[in-house]
Every structure is written in C-alpha cells, then in structure tokens.
Amino acid sequence: MMDGRGRMNEDIAVVVVGAGPAGSSAAEAAATLGVSVLMVDRKSEIGTPVQCGGFLPEASELQKLLPRARLPQTLSEIPERSILHRTRWQRVYSPSGGAKQFAVAGRVLDRRAFDRHLAARAARAGARVLPATRAKINEGAIEISGHFRGRIHPKVIIGADGPHSTVSRAMNNPPQEMGICLEYEMADVKIDPDAVEMYFSAHFAPGGYAWIIPTGQDTANVGVGVRASYLSGQSLPDILNRFVREHPIAGEMLAGGEILAVMRGPVPAGGSVAAIQKGNMLLAGDAAGQVMATSGGGIPLAVVAGRIAGEAAAGHLQDRMPLADYSSRIRDEFGIQLARSVQLRKMVDMSMRSDRLMNTLFAALSPAQIKSVMRAQIPEIFTSRAWQRDGSNQSD
Numbered sequence: 346m347m348d349g350r351g352r353m354n355e356d357i358a359v360v361v362v363g364a365g366p367a368g369s370s371a372a373e374a375a376a377t378l379g380v381s382v383l384m385v386d387r388k389s390e391i392g393t394p395v396q397c398g399g400f401l402p403e404a405s406e407l408q409k410l411l412p413r414a415r416l417p418q419t420l421s422e423i424p425e426r427s428i429l430h431r432t433r434w435q436r437v438y439s440p441s442g443g444a445k446q447f448a449v450a451g452r453v454l455d456r457r458a459f460d461r462h463l464a465a466r467a468a469r470a471g472a473r474v475l476p477a478t479r480a481k482i483n484e485g486a487i488e489i490s491g492h493f494r495g496r497i498h499p500k501v502i503i504g505a506d507g508p509h510s511t512v513s514r515a516m517n518n519p520p521q522e523m524g525i526c527l528e529y530e531m532a533d534v535k536i537d538p539d540a541v542e543m544y545f546s547a548h549f550a551p552g553g554y555a556w557i558i559p560t561g562q563d564t565a566n567v568g569v570g571v572r573a574s575y576l577s578g579q580s581l582p583d584i585l586n587r588f589v590r591e592h593p594i595a596g597e598m599l600a601g602g603e604i605l606a607v608m609r610g611p612v613p614a615g616g617s618v619a620a621i622q623k624g625n626m627l628l629a630g631d632a633a634g635q636v637m638a639t640s641g642g643g644i645p646l647a648v649v650a651g652r653i654a655g656e657a658a659a660g661h662l663q664d665r666m667p668l669a670d671y672s673s674r675i676r677d678e679f680g681i682q683l684a685r686s687v688q689l690r691k692m693v694d695m696s697m698r699s700d701r702l703m704n705t706l707f708a709a710l711s712p713a714q715i716k717s718v719m720r721a722q723i724p725e726i727f728t729s730r731a732w733q734r735d736g737s738n739q740s741d
C-alpha cells in the first residue's frame with residue numbers, strides 16, 4: 346500500500362479525515378462492513394494534545410438524552426484505563442450563587458486513552474491509520490502530506506476533521522458559529538469530587554458558562570466557554586483566571602491549586618451545518634456542528650454520527666443505499682435533540698447579558714427542569730408569553 350518513500354499506491358474506497366471520536370467510529374463501522382478505509386490525522390499522536398473536559402454521561406443517561414439514537418457499544422463499554430473518574434451529580438450555579446443539583450451518573454474520560462482506544466478498534470476492524478498526516482481536498486482528490494504523502498481518489502470522503510473542517514469548506518458550507526474555550530487541568534484543588542459543576546455569570550463567563558469537572562479527589566478540569574460577541578475586549582485567559590481566583594464559590598476551591606496543563610479550543614455552538622452530505626462527501630461530529638448547544642458536549646454525537654457515516658459510506662459502496670440517505674439517518678437518530686438544544690440556547694441567550702434576568706430564570710426552574718434543559722427538552726416556562734416578552738426586552 347505504501348512505497349518505500351511513504352507514498353500511497355493503492356485503491357482506497359473511503360478516506361476518513363480526522364481520527365477523533367467521530368473519525369475512528371466512522372472508520373471502524375465502514376471497515377467492519379468490509380470496505381477499504383484509510384483514516385488520516387495531522388496529529389503525531391492520536392488523541393494528543395487533548396482539547397476536552399472529558400465529561401461523558403453514563404450510557405443510561407445518554408439514552409435519555411438521545412432517545413432515538415442507536416448508541417454504539419463504544420459509549421457503554423469503555424475500558425477502565427480510559428476513565429479517570431466517575432461523578433454522581435451535576436450542580437448548576439446562578440450568578441447570585443444559588444445552586445441547584447440533580448443526579449447524573451457520569452464518567453470523566455482520559456481523552457488521550459479514549460481516542461487511541463477508538464483508533465485501535467478501527468485498526469483492528471481493518472482500517473489503515475496514518476498519523477502525522479494532513480489531508481487537503483483538491484479537485485475531488487485527497488492530497489496527503491506530512492509523514493505520509495500521496496494523492497488518493499476515494500469513492501467516499503468522510504470529514505471528521507473537527508470544528509474548522511477542511512472537508513466542510515470543500516462542500517461550501519459557511520464557517521460555523523463557535524464558542525471559544527479555555528481550560529486548565531488543575532491539581533491540589535478542594536472540589537466536590539462527586540459533582541460536575543456549571544457556573545453562569547455575565548462577569549465570570551460572558552455568553553457561556555464556566556465548569557469544574559473532577560478528574561480525581563483533588564484534581565479537575567476547570568474551564569470557561571464563551572462566545573466572542575460577549576467578550577467586549579476581555580481576553581479568555583483574563584476571564585478564566587478571574588473565575589479561578591475571584592469567583593465567590595469556585596475561587597474558594599480553586600485559588601490554592603496549581604495548573605498542570607492549559608487547553609484551548611473552539612466548540613460549535615450553532616447546531617448542524619447547512620449540508621452534511623454533498624456529492625461523495627459526508628461530515629460527522631464537530632465538523633458537522635453536531636454538539637449539544639446547551640452543554641457543549643460533543644463526544645456522544647460524534648460517536649453516533651461517526652458510526653452512521655461509516656455505515657452510510659459502506660451501504661452506498663455496496664449498493665444498499667444512496668449516500669444522500671446519510672442526512673435523513675442523522676435526522677432520525679438525533680436531529681430533533683440537536684435542533685432543540687440550539688433553540689434552547691437561543692432562549693437562554695436572552696438572559697446571558699443580564700445577571701438579574703439569569704437569576705430570575707434560575708429561581709423559576711426546578712432542578713428537574715434544569716436537567717430537562719440540559720437534555721434539550723423545553724420546559725413550559727420557555728414557551729410562555731411572559732418569558733418571551735420579558736426575556737427579549739432585557740439588556741442590562
């Protein structure tokens with residue numbers, strides 16, 4: 346398949362660009378169905394550097410979040426070495442410091458180990474994996490450069506290449522609406538190891554929220570995800586440092602800790618991109634905008650969409666389905682939940698610039714209702730005329 350100078354010299358049916366959760370899930374599914382698959386990633390080491398908090402609800406929770414999705418086994422049976430920690434609660438803080446908590450059994454993944462585990466499964470299923478290799482699309486062909494080089498003419502291209510997807514650009518999708526995130530891996534912090542916490546505040550997390558995801562008894566991923574339009578000239582490091590040092594509740598837990606790693610990355614915030622299939626190209630995961638806009642969680646959708654993309658590519662090559670069916674399969678499995686999460690985010694946006702309104706909204710919602718919002722179910726309060734009138738008129 347490779348000549349002595351690292352150049353490709355073999356027919357490949359499916360090229361998967363990106364070896365994150367979406368790419369490896371797609372490569373495994375397509376290879377399992379018997380088609381030849383090549384997966385490339387520009388990272389020298391798959392899974393590194395990490396740009397993620399690693400929070401993944403247990404499979405039973407995921408099934409409630411995505412009731413119509415066929416969850417791959419890779420979301421339920423995760424090797425213990427890929428799991429850093431387990432949590433039992435989700436606790437949400439209003440700007441005034443009020444807390445509401447609800448039960449959510451969760452796993453905190455070691456994304457380095459998890460991504461490699463998924464890539465190894467794809468390899469075991471028969472996919473070729475090329476790390477340290479960048480893909481570019483040029484007149485329908487894939488040009489790869491870096492450690493491996495060559496020009497490939499696959500029958501299907503799966504773009505699982507993250508938020509700034511090259512494949513999506515080749516499909517003429519406009520750039521996605523993004524949140525920007527900065528996260529510290531911290532040690533020696535005095536956190537509640539049983540709870541994942543979210544903090545809302547126009548001062549500490551403008552246009553988004555800050556989080557504490559425990560990775561152990563006294564270690565955590567601590568981050569902030571905001572939207573650029575809310576920043577008013579502030580830098581992301583300033584915002585996260587302020588949260589860590591000065592937040593009246595979180596600061597007590599975090600200010601004495603040490604930062605072991607700094608991670609930065611974009612998260613799609615606007616839901617599905619315009620086209621997830623065009624010609625012989627499919628998009629899955631962040632590349633397709635498949636991230637729950639209410640939480641910024643993208644791992645479950647990436648794995649589910651990757652599996653569907655791999656099956657669609659193989660089905661098309663084996664004359665069992667047109668490639669265009671990919672979009673309707675995605676819609677059937679989680680289209681409603683993804684669209685609703687964007688709708689809800691837009692409703693909550695109304696109160697993002699006003700701590701007063703956010704406090705009012707928070708006080709009006711029960712813990713169960715907040716959990717519903719996180720699951721992209723719309724509580725009645727959001728559809729009431731009073732909320733729509735008052736919410737859209739507030740700007741302080």
Ligand SMILES: Cc1cc2nc3c(=O)[nH]c(=O)nc-3n(C[C@H](O)[C@H](O)[C@H](O)COP(=O)(O)OP(=O)(O)OC[C@H]3O[C@@H](n4cnc5c(N)ncnc54)[C@H](O)[C@@H]3O)c2cc1C
Pocket residue numbers: 362363364365366367368385386387388392396397398399400401478479480481505506507508510511526527528558568608609610611612629630631632636641642643644645647
């Ligand atoms: C700070 C932060 C915290 C987060 N926390 C959570 C969380 O706690 N829980 C959760 O569910 N989600 C979280 N997310 C979101 C989650 O990380 C993503 O939704 C998820 O990784 C999407 O998987 P993916 O496979 O679509 O894309 P990615 O994991 O981004 O993988 C894309 C891959 O494509 C490769 N690539 C890109 N372009 C090319 C190219 N031209 N050629 C070759 N390779 C290419 C990249 O190197 C990368 O490996 C977080 C995101 C950020 C930024």
